[in-house]
Structure formats: structure tokens, C-alpha cells
Amino acid sequence: MKDNYVLQLQNITKEYPGVRALNDVSLEVKEGEILALIGENGAGKSTLIKTCSGAVIPTSGKIIVNGKEFAHMTPQLAKENGIAIIYQEFNNVKGLSAAENLFLGNPIRKGIIIDQKAMEKEAEKAFAQLNIKIDPKTLVGDLTVGYQQMVEIAKAIQQDARILIMDEPSAPLTSAEVESMFKVCELLRSKGVAIIYISHRLEEIYRLSDRIVVLRDGSYVKTLITKDSHVDELIRLMVGRDLKETYPSREECIVEDEIILELQNLSGNGDKDINLKIRKGEVLGLGGLVGAGRTELVEMIFGSVRKTSGKILFKGKEIDPKSPREAIDLGIALVPEDRKRHGALLGVSIKNNINMPIYKRISRGSVIDSRQEMDVAQKYQKDLLIKTPTLNQLVKNLSGGNQQKVIIGKWLAANSELIIFDEPTRGIDVGAKFEIYTLINKLLQQGKTILLISSEMEELMGMSDRIMVLYEGRVTGELERNEFDQNTIMRMSSGV
Ligand SMILES: Nc1ncnc2c1ncn2[C@@H]1O[C@H](COP(=O)(O)OP(=O)(O)OP(=O)(O)O)[C@@H](O)[C@H]1O
Ligand SMILES: [Mg+2]
Known part of the structure; x- marks a missing residue:
């Protein structure tokens, strides 16, 4: 069977003054697949996925979405082509309600009037799908970081994205919330959505992903099949040396009475x-x-x-x-x-x-x-x-x-x-x-x-x-x- 690539990044290079953030990186993701993207801080993960939304214009390389080739994306093109990104830095508007954030730039209207009620109803549905309780009327600025992130995820689902890219989505969430987010990811995968998932938590990568792409210092290192890979290998590929995931000993630290x-x-x-x-x-x-x-x-x-x-x-x-x-x-x-x-x-x-x-x-x-x-x-x-x-x-x-x-x-x-x-x-x-x-x-x-x-x-x-x-x-x-x-x-x- 021919692989059904919905998104291909080919030979992407991005240069900033004094920094080559990406150096000739290629990757592809299939329909109904969760692809993990990993690498150390500064490896180029966020820069790479930002090329998919037009937030970053590559110095060279191309982006192919469902067979259509682009030299670079724009936010509009990304949306039209079913790409949604949940950024590491939240993109929400704190002074608007959860519902308004969900429909930001694309409100439901009744005639020429914005239909607040309908948006709130739709928002409630989207949140229910995620198994979270957020009052659609709450101002996003009043929500905890965890819930703000959930609103972002709900927004992508609401927009019917076929390619969902998530930049450390679990970082602000508690384990219970991470669990419901995973369920959503798995549900979306079963519906054929392609997901690119960035995380520093390797246990999540193992739990969720089908394949793993490793970046180091702006360069592509390797692609691995998750179930055939070992965590020690992943760490070595990421940091370029052996490393143990443990806690340093505290023997010399003394707790005093004061x-x-x-x-x-x-x-x-x-x-x-x-x-x-x-x-x-x-x-x-x-x-x-x-x-x-x-x-x-x-x-x-x-x-x-x-x-x-x-x-x-x-x-x-x-x-x-x-x-x-x-x-x-x-x-x-x-x-x-x-x-x-x-x-x-x-x-x-x-x-x-x-x-x-x-x-x-x-x-x-x-x-x-x-x-x-x-x-x-x-x-x-x-x-x-x-x-x-x-x-x-x-x-x-x-x-x-x-x-x-x-x-x-x-x-x-x-x-x-x-x-x-x-x-x-x-x-x-x-x-x-x-x-x-x-x-x-x-x-x-x-x-x-x-x-x-x-x-x-x-x-x-x-x-x-x-x-x-x-x-x-x-x-x-x-x-x-x-x-x-x-x-x-x-x-x-x-x-x-
Ligand atoms: N606008 C910019 N100007 C200059 N350098 C930049 C700019 N944006 C990113 N960089 C550099 O590009 C490199 C890659 O950054 P990027 O944010 O993609 O890393 P990352 O893999 O997402 O890291 P993290 O895990 O910390 O989020 C870094 O060295 C960063 O300093
Ligand atoms: Mg990043």
C-alpha cells in the first residue's frame, strides 16, 4: 500500500542572524498517524512546525500538503488546507470568553449579528468532547493555564483540522488532564487526523506516538518506529551522549531546625x-x-x-x-x-x-x-x-x-x-x-x-x-x- 502522506516537509532550512535554526530538515506524516517530534531545547522543533502555519517563512525548502506544493505557508493557506497548530506560547485572547476564543476570526452569525448563544452552545459541545468543564462564558484570562490550553485544543477540533500540530500540549496539564487529552488524540487518529506531537516527556511519546523524528541542533537525526525503539536510544540521539533520567543524590544537604x-x-x-x-x-x-x-x-x-x-x-x-x-x-x-x-x-x-x-x-x-x-x-x-x-x-x-x-x-x-x-x-x-x-x-x-x-x-x-x-x-x-x-x-x- 502506498503511504498516504498528508504533510511533507522537504529540505527545510531556516536562518536567523547568527543562528541556523533549521538545516535541511525533512519529515512526513501520514493520515491517522501520531508522529512525535523530539529534541533538546533549541533543537528547532517549534521553528519547524511554525513553517507549517506560515508563522515562520523558511529560507529554503518546500511544504507539501495533500500533494500540493508550497514554498511557504500563510495562516490563511494553513487553515484552508486543514492545518491547525497549538502553540507552545498560547495564542488566545485573554479578554475574550472561552466561546469567543473558539470562534476567533470565524464567529457564528445570525444575519449580520454575532450569535453569542450559538457559539456558546457549540463551545459547550467541543468542551464536552474533551471531557472538560469550562463555562463558555468565562474569560480566558480568568482560566488556569491548564484550561487555557484546553481551549486551544478545542478550537482546533472545532475548526475540523485534518493535520493537528501540538507543541508541548501536555506541559501545563495535570496527569488527569493529560489523560483526557490523550484520549482526544487517539480519537482523532482513529478518524484519520494526522498529528505531530512535540513533548519533552518521553513516557508520553511511548504512550501516544507511532513514529518518532529526532532533531538535534537544527538538523534531522533519525526517524524511529516507536514500538521498535528504546528510550536510552532516544535520549542518546537527542543529546548526543548517554544520560540517565534520575535525581541527583541529596546526601550533603542538611535540613536544620530553624x-x-x-x-x-x-x-x-x-x-x-x-x-x-x-x-x-x-x-x-x-x-x-x-x-x-x-x-x-x-x-x-x-x-x-x-x-x-x-x-x-x-x-x-x-x-x-x-x-x-x-x-x-x-x-x-x-x-x-x-x-x-x-x-x-x-x-x-x-x-x-x-x-x-x-x-x-x-x-x-x-x-x-x-x-x-x-x-x-x-x-x-x-x-x-x-x-x-x-x-x-x-x-x-x-x-x-x-x-x-x-x-x-x-x-x-x-x-x-x-x-x-x-x-x-x-x-x-x-x-x-x-x-x-x-x-x-x-x-x-x-x-x-x-x-x-x-x-x-x-x-x-x-x-x-x-x-x-x-x-x-x-x-x-x-x-x-x-x-x-x-x-x-x-x-x-x-x-x-
Ligand atoms: N526569531 C528568532 N531570531 C533568532 N533566533 C531564533 C528565532 N527564533 C528561534 N531562534 C533560534 O532557533 C533555534 C531553535 O529554536 P526553537 O524554538 O525552534 O527550538 P525548540 O526545539 O522548539 O526548543 P524548546 O524545546 O526549548 O521549545 C534556537 O537556537 C533559537 O534561539
Ligand atoms: Mg519549542
Whole structure:
């Protein structure tokens, strides 16, 4: 039987000043197939799939959709040819409702009037298909990151895409949501939709894909049949060396008796009566589902949202930070979950971003010590493996994962005593993930204290000394390291 290729990318090259993001890459995807696209941060995955929507115009190469050849796509052509992309950076309009986002640029009309009711009804149907509960009238900006991503998926389904491309769709989702997203993917595959799926989570690749294409440094490396391949081989092809997916040992880290952070009946921002203590040198993991109130909790500690009642004690003294600036000055850092919104200044260089919290410290009057500025930036580029030709590169020109590393570097440079990580390795490749874990251990050895929010069960159990679980804004359980157990955590996360 002749292979039914619905999409073929042939010899795609994309050059940016100083960077060849893609170098002669070819791949094809068949009807009813899930093709995984993998590679390290900066390998060129997002750039490649953006050529399919016209968001990136290749320097050379061609794109063939259902036998029709194009030198490059445009958003209009992509849509006409049944290509839908769910981007790594969300593309939604926060000020519009979920329903309006679904029909963005293509509203249902009754005569010349936009038929709000009909759109809401259709949206409800689309969400029901995905097995998710979203009120179509909710403003997308008010939804959690997880639900925002779900709206994006629903939108592609709504547009009847035949080629669905997803750039790390699972990254912001909890395991239960990932599960329903997988079901949707499998359903679409059975209906003949071709799917290109990008993810750094290899277990997903094995669970979902039929074939795997590996990219490294902008070049095509190999195509594998998923069921005939082995995870060690995948990692070796991606990173070009052997690597083990484990957690670094914490033997040299000592937890002291001193309480660094204590919350007493803290309420506000959707959370109720939260009590917790974190000791110096400890990693307290916060588990729970998307929407459990974990990000909301750390927003209060960090001063970006005010508490309504209860107490926050930092090193034994009551604090009431009214802004992140105040929290930072006290010695608290937050590496946020939604890095696009709160993390980096995209139009500013890597060097400036990393040094942002410490300019006061490395300046004399208005003169910046540029040598120290460069040293700090170089240190974190090296520690975090930030891939860039120069530290003067603007952050917006970096790959998704490398943008995240810059933000993490920035907060590490701040040299805070309590560092709150909200999903620190989301979108980070396997090699760099290990570097981040190692770095967390280094911070602990320096006497820092960590509050870690993670929806990845393995990461939460692998990195925490203790785990507290939240459900609907309340603490539902607390486990010591020797009590860690996936099922127990899952139960607590669902309020059982
Ligand atoms: N507009 C741009 N200007 C300059 N360089 C760019 C631009 N867009 C992308 N790049 C570079 O192209 C390379 C590939 O980036 P891309 O975003 O495709 O990587 P990726 O494989 O998706 O990585 P990640 O897993 O981190 O998302 C990176 O080195 C990136 O810095
Ligand atoms: Mg990417």
C-alpha cells in the first residue's frame, strides 16, 4: 500500500542572524498517524512546525500538503488546507470568553449579528468532547493555564483540522488532564487526523506516538518506529551522549531546625486556612491538581496578591509583603509558572534579564559593573545550558525552554533565602532537567530553602523532603519522605 502522506516537509532550512535554526530538515506524516517530534531545547522543533502555519517563512525548502506544493505557508493557506497548530506560547485572547476564543476570526452569525448563544452552545459541545468543564462564558484570562490550553485544543477540533500540530500540549496539564487529552488524540487518529506531537516527556511519546523524528541542533537525526525503539536510544540521539533520567543524590544537604517560612491559618486568593512550616535547607513539595490553589498560595507569600487573613512568618517574624518587590527585598524569590506573563522581559537581552534583580548590588551610583554583569550571566548560561550564540540575544528570540532557563537563572542570581519554584522543569529537555535538579541541590547546600510546586509526580517525589497536598484551596494531607506514595498523593489531590 502506498503511504498516504498528508504533510511533507522537504529540505527545510531556516536562518536567523547568527543562528541556523533549521538545516535541511525533512519529515512526513501520514493520515491517522501520531508522529512525535523530539529534541533538546533549541533543537528547532517549534521553528519547524511554525513553517507549517506560515508563522515562520523558511529560507529554503518546500511544504507539501495533500500533494500540493508550497514554498511557504500563510495562516490563511494553513487553515484552508486543514492545518491547525497549538502553540507552545498560547495564542488566545485573554479578554475574550472561552466561546469567543473558539470562534476567533470565524464567529457564528445570525444575519449580520454575532450569535453569542450559538457559539456558546457549540463551545459547550467541543468542551464536552474533551471531557472538560469550562463555562463558555468565562474569560480566558480568568482560566488556569491548564484550561487555557484546553481551549486551544478545542478550537482546533472545532475548526475540523485534518493535520493537528501540538507543541508541548501536555506541559501545563495535570496527569488527569493529560489523560483526557490523550484520549482526544487517539480519537482523532482513529478518524484519520494526522498529528505531530512535540513533548519533552518521553513516557508520553511511548504512550501516544507511532513514529518518532529526532532533531538535534537544527538538523534531522533519525526517524524511529516507536514500538521498535528504546528510550536510552532516544535520549542518546537527542543529546548526543548517554544520560540517565534520575535525581541527583541529596546526601550533603542538611535540613536544620530553624523555621524559614511559616503560614498560620492563611486565607485569601481562593485558599483557606493554610498551615505549613518549612525548615532551613528543606524542600517542601506542594502537590495537587491544576486549580488546587498552589500558585494562588505562593502569590500571597510573594506579595503579588494580598492575603485576607492569617499570618505569614518569615524567619520567625511576621511579614505582609504588599508587592513582589517587598518579598524580593526580604529574601524570597518566585520562579513563576506562567513565565510568559510574569517571568522574562522578552524584548530585553539574556544578560540584562539575568542581572535584573541584582543591578542595585552590582552598581556604583548609576554605573553598572559590566564585568560582574557579564560574569553572572555567563555563570548561569553555563549552569543551565542556555543555548544562544550571544548573551546579548533578546529573550524573545530564544526557544521556549531556553527562555525558561533565563528566568530560572534570574532568580538564582537574586540569591534569595527562600526560593519558590512553580513547575520549574515544564518544557525543559531531559538533559537540562537534570541540571536544574542538580542546581536545586546546590542551592540547598548553600543553606537555601525551597518550596516546590510540581504536577509531575516523579519530580515531586524525587525532589521533596516532605509533600503537602492541596485540594480546592485546602490542605488535604502531608507526607514525610518515607511515606511518599503515588496513590496516596493522587487520592489527596482529588480530595478523597
Ligand atoms: N526569531 C528568532 N531570531 C533568532 N533566533 C531564533 C528565532 N527564533 C528561534 N531562534 C533560534 O532557533 C533555534 C531553535 O529554536 P526553537 O524554538 O525552534 O527550538 P525548540 O526545539 O522548539 O526548543 P524548546 O524545546 O526549548 O521549545 C534556537 O537556537 C533559537 O534561539
Ligand atoms: Mg519549542
